[in-house]
Amino acid sequence: MSAQSKHMVRLIALCLGIVLSALLTACASLPADVMRQPSHSLTDDAHGATRLTDVADASLPADDDNISGLRLLPDGGQALEARMALAHAAGRTIDAQYYQIANDASGREFLHALARAADRGVRVRLLIDDLHAGGEDDLLAGLAATPNVEVRMFNPLAVRGGAVPSRVLLSLNDFSRVNRRMHNKLFIVDNAFAISGGRNIGDAYFGRSQPANFIDMDVLAAGKVVREQSAVFDAYWNSEHAYPIQSLVSTERLPQAARAQFDAWAQGSAGTTAVQAMAERDLLGQGPVGAQLASGRIDLHLATVRVMADAPMKATHEQSLADSTVMNGNLELLQSARSDVLVTSPYFIPDTRMLDILQASTARKVRVAVLTNSLATTDEPLVHVGYSRYRDELLDMGVALYEMMPGVDAPQATAAVSHGSLGRLHAKLAVVDHRWLSIGSMNMDRRSAHSNTEMGLVIDSPELAMQVATLLQREQLPRSYQLRMQPGAARPKLQWVAPSTTQPLVFSAEPSRNWRRQLGVSFTSMFVSEQLL
Structure with missing residues (x-):
């Protein structure tokens, strides 16, 4: 058989395999009657102040509850450091909502920070769009096995493993739904500070990647805007499109074993930390957020x-x-x-x-x-x-x-x-x-x-x-x-x-x-x- 013929045979076999796989997964469906325990953001009015709520109060005028304070985060290293500093200082809650959390040094550092916060008693709610999460079910389930942590996947694909193209290809029977994705990026700590903008969680968004990095911008916020962003997070978290990771994963691991596997994965990253990767000053002349948090006040621009x-x-095709x-x-x-x-x-x-x-x-x-x-x-x-x-x-x-x-x-x-x-x-x-x-x-x-x-x-x-x-x-x-x-x-x-x-x-x-x-x-x-x- 000629090389060209062999190539054609392999191509035909590949096509047949894809078609067969598609037929085999055509009946795959999401679980029904999923239990979703409703939960909402916690306020200092009902649950007492934390160090971060005190810092937010010190950074804002005392006589105007309708104003917000904001600071741009143009530098990738400082944008990651800001998230880590807030996570390390969290005293009550962390709510994180992302389109993608990459399986790289930045992703591991971020998720490990969430787990450490939960170990201190902080309630952690993590909502991830499911498209880029293929193959990460066991690891996310391991994080969810941590006391005080809940992980939900938004608009999940019934096909759990594999790269994005194969997952989409094997979901063509449900394409009108799976084509709709949650692209939001939001990180809220103690309902006091929030970071939003264009960055997902991954090395390329924080200047730590090769051969390409993303030029991006986030904004750190305090005040009224954070309370409104928390309400948005709650709406997504309690949506019928948000599936607890446990409802999508069949695993026989005990919670302790699942958490141990997660810890081994999260701590297995090599390379620089967020603090080591950042500049002393960004292009706006601003220093790291962590240092200002430690001082008890963050320099913010006041605005409506x-x-x-x-x-x-919007994630349903009926919309x-x-x-x-x-x-x-x-x-x-x-x-x-x-x-x-x-x-x-x-x-x-x-x-x-x-x-x-x-x-x-x-x-x-x-x-x-x-x-x-x-x-x-x-x-x-x-x-x-x-x-x-x-x-x-x-x-x-x-x-x-x-x-x-x-x-x-x-x-x-x-x-x-x-x-x-x-x-x-x-x-x-x-x-x-x-x-x-x-x-x-x-x-x-x-x-x-x-x-x-x-x-x-x-x-x-x-x-x-x-x-x-x-x-x-x-x-x-x-x-x-x-x-x-x-x-x-x-x-x-x-x-x-x-x-x-x-x-x-x-x-x-x-x-x-x-x-x-x-x-x-x-x-x-x-x-x-x-x-x-």
Whole structure:
């Protein structure tokens, strides 16, 4: 048999195996009549103060219960250290809600911190979207075996093991449901401090990865906004879409053995800790959160904040595709602009309503700029194809487009310790009229609008808006291509202009394009709806 024939036989066998597996799992289903013990956030009014509630009180004005205090976390190392410092200081509760917790050093350090808090008597509730949790059931069940810890999986797949593609493939019989994911990122301690924004839990989000790290942004909050975020967490936690990990796992291990396995896994990480990986000062000149916690007060910007959150029911296929509280809130913010708009989104695929709002804004002489990933820096090439279909139209209506350039070290805003790695944009931000700042988990794309649940904050703070705008203009835009139509060309033709210390470099073909790979991605995109990107 020739090599080509052998390859064909292997391919056919693989296809048959996939089909057989799909048939065998087609009847797999989630457990029915799942017992979910309702629980809610605990307040110091009913349960007494803790060290963190005292620090929060000392960091906020005593005469205004409606104000919130906020601090940006642009540095990856400090963003992880802040979570660890809060977890170590927790006195009553930890509520954590994430789309992904990676099985790496950062993920292990984070989960181990939750277990240590529980050992001190802190109530821990951990809610994880199930898509990226394949193969981690035993470990999460081990964490859940710890007294004071509950772990729930949001919108779980019936197929428990394997990588994401295989789990999705084997769930095609239930695709309309499993396609809808919980994309929220939220960490609340003692109902006193919360961290939200764009970061999942994993090395790439905290500047500790190779070959690429994510450029991202979180915000630390205290005051009224935290109480509202706790209410959002409670709604998700008590939702019918949140399944206790024990209802999904069949294990004969005793709780003590399950916890011992978890401890061995969590403590088995090598490398630097969060404290070792962070800079003394971030790009805003701020020191670590842990040191300020120890001093009894955290420097916060006072502002009014609006919490935006999609309902957990967005995860059911019966919901309307237009039911997106967070997307609607962000579009309303953009629509309100009077002078300028600066948007950063790693994945940017505008729909008709967004295009209409941007067109109306530029017609009113509002300056609109969008920063997203280039072909070289994106981790989702299919999404980039979807975005590329709108570049000409966006430029024609007067939107300034910027794409992150490859080949530069992740700046301090991403990683305190330079790894010489590729920086990928992951921050989801909008600055409007030098006053309003939107920050959260939502990308400006169809998936965030229609398929994922999202969460975000709209902050009325010229100080924080200026901090973000300055960071982007100082750190990211000089590291980005600016797109334009070729001047004087008979036919419209895109150009990418790269900043230079001498003369800007102009590319008439998309930089870093690999035609062979791009052909395959473009071909695949013909069969994938933009609603899925």
